[in-house]
Amino acid sequence: GQNIDQPTEMTATEGAIVQINCTYQTSGFNGLFWYQQHAGEAPTFLSYNVLDGLEEKGRFSSFLSRSKGYSYLLLKELQMKDSASYLCAVRARDSNYQLIWGAGTKLIIKP
Amino acid sequence: DSGVTQTPKHLITATGQRVTLRCSPRSGDLSVYWYQQSLDQGLQFLIQYYNGEERAKGNILERFSAQQFPDLHSELNLSSLELGDSALYFCASSVGEGHGSPLHFGNGTRLTVT
Numbered sequence: 001g002q003n004i005d006q007p008t009e010m011t012a013t014e015g016a017i018v019q020i021n022c023t024y025q026t027s028g029f030n031g032l033f034w035y036q037q038h039a040g041e042a043p044t045f046l047s048y049n050v051l052d053g054l055e056e057k058g059r060f061s062s063f064l065s066r067s068k069g070y071s072y073l074l075l076k077e078l079q080m081k082d083s084a085s086y087l088c089a090v091r092a093r094d095s096n097y098q099l100i101w102g103a104g105t106k107l108i109i110k111p
Numbered sequence: 112d113s114g115v116t117q118t119p120k121h122l123i124t125a126t127g128q129r130v131t132l133r134c135s136p137r138s139g140d141l142s143v144y145w146y147q148q149s150l151d152q153g154l155q156f157l158i159q160y161y162n163g164e165e166r167a168k169g170n171i172l173e174r175f176s177a178q179q180f181p182d183l184h185s186e187l188n189l190s191s192l193e194l195g196d197s198a199l200y201f202c203a204s205s206v207g208e209g210h211g212s213p214l215h216f217g218n219g220t221r222l223t224v225t
Contacts, residue, residue, distance in 0.1 A: 033213060042113065042201060042216035043154070050211065087154070098167050099214070103153040 004102035028093025115217035129190040136204030
């Protein structure tokens, strides 16, 4: 069956770098998305990976290794506003191409 | 602003009642998705419509139903409400049927059943 694992919570310091990992088990992988969600607000799209490698977008980068079923989201120069949950979602054939969502990683930024 | 509009923002109702949540997708998006998110829980996929037709069903209860109209807006109907239905309900839209298109989420409707 499908499964997505992310750490429940992480803490980092303002100005530092943090890496949030996501591992998945699916059949017929078709893409991986990262979203940011502030408490009580809508998830907002951060990045999309379908091929192996690193996608960079400003302070945020996302990496994918399909052979390892692994992705990470890298956040640089952390700001207090980056305190949020980060959701990993995978699209695959065995979920009929619907997104399967991880439970999210709550990132706490400390001054 | 994602361009996806949901109304109402908040809804408080009693058990046993019926409510309708409304969603207007981003201009040009043909797919609409409904998700439920309970307190401190992950996103639970309910249903997807594409250009007026049901495309996929997730963990949607029989008491819940949805439709997408010719102008592409969508409604989610929740009936015989129970306390456990209290949650944030998100609508999302995407350009195509899904494959490579990111979902863009509305701000959600917070439903409280008392």
